[in-house]
Amino acid sequence: MISLKINQKQYDVDVNPDMPLLWVLRDVLQMPGTKYGCGVASCGACTVHLNGDAVRSCVTKISRAANQEVVTIEGLSPNGDHPLQKAWLEADVPQCGYCQSGQIMSAAVLLREKPDPTDQDIDDAMNGNLCRCGTYLLIRKAIHLAADMQKQGAKI
Ligand code: FES
């Protein structure tokens, strides 16, 4: 049995310790917000936070997440009103939407580390998150919008 803390809730799962965190999230705990893209740490669709860092859950063994703090898109904010989520809507970022939860989870770490990122900071931080629909410029715009919201007092 492996004990997990995900989005502030405690879970015990009876799985192989080598199982990827992504599998546990989606198939065992029925949290489908985190997406499976490539399975080999190349696309970023599966990005979640592990102790505040952005990690690729498709290549993170569940044993590594045991008793650590995991946050998924479902837990980024209680009501889906994180500044990034609001900015994403305002900028109308998603096309097919598949990559977007991973994009937002990576952006959340960027904004925590660099509250007022430049375009270059954004491109550097986000370049591991691929979008087949090519929403990169809208993602940039939304991150700047969220940074502005943060300056006006919204909590990241
Ligand atoms: S599914 Fe994990 S990086 Fe692509």
Ligand code: FES
């Ligand atoms: S919105 Fe379609 S892959 Fe990014």
